[in-house]
Amino acid sequence: MLRLTFTKALPTQVPAQLTVYRFQRPRVDRNKLLQLAQKVWPREARTAPKFYEEGNWIVADWGMVNAAMNSRSGSIRLRHERSYLSSRPSWNISDARAVEIARAFVTKTKILGNVETNLKLGKVTHLRGQTFTRGEGNPEFILDAGVLFTREVDSIPVVGQGGQLMVNLDSTEAIVGGSRIWRDIAGAAGKTKIKPPDYAVAELQKRLKQRELQGNVRVMKADFCYFEAGTNDWQEYLEPSYAFVFETSSGKYPYKSAEVISAAEKPKQLWPQRKRFST
Amino acid sequence: MRERRRFESELALLEVDGREYEKKQPLPKLTVGTTWVNKFNHCNQTRLTHSDDVVRGFGNAMRRRGHRWVFDSNNTSARRADWIDPAFGGRDDNVTKGIDSVDFGYFSTHGATRTDVDATGKIRTYFFDVSFNFPKECDWVSTSARFGNKQLKWLVMDACESMPLKKHVNTKVLPDPDPSKVWSRSFHGLHIIFGFAQNASDAWWSDYRGLTFGERAGSGKKLVDSWVDAAYSYWLDDYPVAMAAGRTVQDAETRANDERISSNFPSIANKDIAAFRTVWRD
Numbered sequence: 001m002l003r004l005t006f007t008k009a010l011p012t013q014v015p016a017q018l019t020v021y022r023f024q025r026p027r028v029d030r031n032k033l034l035q036l037a038q039k040v041w042p043r044e045a046r047t048a049p050k051f052y053e054e055g056n057w058i059v060a061d062w063g064m065v066n067a068a069m070n071s072r073s074g075s076i077r078l079r080h081e082r083s084y085l086s087s088r089p090s091w092n093i094s095d096a097r098a099v100e101i102a103r104a105f106v107t108k109t110k111i112l113g114n115v116e117t118n119l120k121l122g123k124v125t126h127l128r129g130q131t132f133t134r135g136e137g138n139p140e141f142i143l144d145a146g147v148l149f150t151r152e153v154d155s156i157p158v159v160g161q162g163g164q165l166m167v168n169l170d171s172t173e174a175i176v177g178g179s180r181i182w183r184d185i186a187g188a189a190g191k192t193k194i195k196p197p198d199y200a201v202a203e204l205q206k207r208l209k210q211r212e213l214q215g216n217v218r219v220m221k222a223d224f225c226y227f228e229a230g231t232n233d234w235q236e237y238l239e240p241s242y243a244f245v246f247e248t249s250s251g252k253y254p255y256k257s258a259e260v261i262s263a264a265e266k267p268k269q270l271w272p273q274r275k276r277f278s279t
Numbered sequence: 280m281r282e283r284r285r286f287e288s289e290l291a292l293l294e295v296d297g298r299e300y301e302k303k304q305p306l307p308k309l310t311v312g313t314t315w316v317n318k319f320n321h322c323n324q325t326r327l328t329h330s331d332d333v334v335r336g337f338g339n340a341m342r343r344r345g346h347r348w349v350f351d352s353n354n355t356s357a358r359r360a361d362w363i364d365p366a367f368g369g370r371d372d373n374v375t376k377g378i379d380s381v382d383f384g385y386f387s388t389h390g391a392t393r394t395d396v397d398a399t400g401k402i403r404t405y406f407f408d409v410s411f412n413f414p415k416e417c418d419w420v421s422t423s424a425r426f427g428n429k430q431l432k433w434l435v436m437d438a439c440e441s442m443p444l445k446k447h448v449n450t451k452v453l454p455d456p457d458p459s460k461v462w463s464r465s466f467h468g469l470h471i472i473f474g475f476a477q478n479a480s481d482a483w484w485s486d487y488r489g490l491t492f493g494e495r496a497g498s499g500k501k502l503v504d505s506w507v508d509a510a511y512s513y514w515l516d517d518y519p520v521a522m523a524a525g526r527t528v529q530d531a532e533t534r535a536n537d538e539r540i541s542s543n544f545p546s547i548a549n550k551d552i553a554a555f556r557t558v559w560r561d
Contacts, residue, residue: 054494054495054498055340055343055490055491055494057494077508079504081501122513123513125511125513125560125561126560126561127507127558127559127560128558128559128560128561129532129535129556129557129558130457130556130557131528131531131532131554131555131556131557132457132459132463132554132555132556132557133528133553133554134553135459135460135463137457137459143558146560148513150513159514160484160514161484161485161512161514161515164513179508211326211328212325212326213325220516221514229484230484230485230487231487231491232487232490232491243514245480245514245515245516247478248325250325251319251323251324251325251389251410252324252389252391252408252410253324253325253389253390253391253410253439254391254439254440254478255325255327255389255439255478255481256439256478256479256480256481256482256515256516257328257480257481257482258480258482258484258514258515260484271483272483275331275332275483276332276335276336276486276487276490277331277332277335277336277339
């Protein structure tokens with residue numbers, strides 16, 4: 001017997017219809033990578049980089065810094081290889097200050113083009129460290145702040161592994177990394193009628209039964225949203241969706257997973273796509 | 280002029296990361312072993328759907344970088360004996376599918392951290408417990424492992440609670456856990472272990488984390504950085520953790536900060552480990 005309990009409920013009211021958007025086809029632009037890296041790290045990225053492929057990524061590598069773009073999603077990754085983890089810096093940067101620096105970074109680099117007004121603060125994450133000696137833990141410390149921004153389109157949140165931008169800074173307020181999974185929108189691809197939340201909950205129950213889940217399933221997150229997939233997923237359309245993250249522990253072990261259910265009456269792209277690797 | 284700039288760039292590398300081990304080394308060709316379980320019909324657990332994807336993504340990424348993917352044990356072929364040290368009756372040194380017969384291992388299945396209590400209810404030890412799918416051989420526990428006394432240097436435990444952090448687990452069940460309490464007895468030459476602070480997602484949204492980690496780790500990027508970047512998920516609340524062992528505090532810090540597959544850090548016997556360094560994002 002499957003029982004759903006919602007930690008966060010879906011909104012009771014959703015729009016009757018919404019726009020479906022078509023994404024721009026991702027194009028790996030080496031010049032864009034160069035310009036971006038030179039804006040962020042002008043000293044380290046002043047010479048010609050070495051270009052190479054790393055799976056779906058094209059990497060521009062200067063040794064100390066590298067910038068990469070993903071050919072399936074257009075995602076961007078920036079990394080400083082400096083050993084900023086090697087000391088135990090005292091951390092005096094408030095979350096508000098970290099957000100301020102990250103917003104300035106977005107404006108300066110135009111990493112999102114001219115759409116930074118769409119930025120919503122998701123979370124200020126931290127890279128943390130702790131040392132253990134003779135079974136005793138020493139106090140943990142912060143190594144970086146990863147300011148994570150999320151996206152909204154037509155005042156609807158964008159949910160998924162995509163639709164987010166992270167800016168990393170160290171204890172000196174220097175930018176040490178960043179990542180952008182934020183597909184560029186080419187334009188509207190029509191309007192769609194929206195299926196109601198009741199449909200999404202019924203569909204979720206159906207899918208969980210297909211997974212043979214039993215007992216109490218806790219829905220930790222439930223969103224009416226536009227869904228944007230992660231770095232390695234090809235996505236052509238941005239469509240209204242319902243997204244769920246849920247946990248259970250019907251056996252001896254905990255279990256966590258997610259489902260995305262299209263809210264569009266006639267979806268243009270269905271999720272999930274086929275498995276990445278056959279079994 | 281270009282040569283001078285290149286020299287300056289390399290000099291900067293040495294100035295900042297100027298330890299002996301950070302000198303550029305050619306990438307070694309590693310051996311890789313992977314294990315995954317999706318079906319638990321013999322062990323009565325919730326079915327998983329993406330263990331194969333995370334593990335095979337890693338294996339494929341490593342193979343494409345010239346490393347040798349020696350085995351891929353799965354639903355029916357994965358056996359717990361391949362994860363148990365011979366001192367405890369196992370055969371993890373089996374060259375065809377023993378985890379301690381390869382340099383880099385990746386395991387995805389169900390997992391949870393448990394406690395062993397004495398007669399008064401006081402916790403004696405924390406240990407990690409995973410599920411296989413073989414009749415009467417369902418559970419494997421970390422206390423039966425001596426990773427690295429043969430070959431293993433790096434291991435990903437892609438499973439729930441494999442690297443538990445107090446602020447992310449149910450403290451009524453695990454009052455004061457940390458990754459060193461769970462894994463310190465299992466480090467017998469192992470350099471770094473990678474895992475999750477709490478539940479790890481089994482979802483198509485995130486099933487390419489093995490691929491992403493393999494692409495970066497296998498091409499010589501910093502290992503801890505690569506894992507934390509590949510496995511963190513904001514929406515799914517996946518919090519990746521890595522832990523390195525060292526002869527001293529400084530040694531553990533250096534390894535956690537800088538180790539790559541090309542670094543040539545020597546393996547450390549369990550009795551010589553004085554410190555562990557954990558790094559995570561949350």
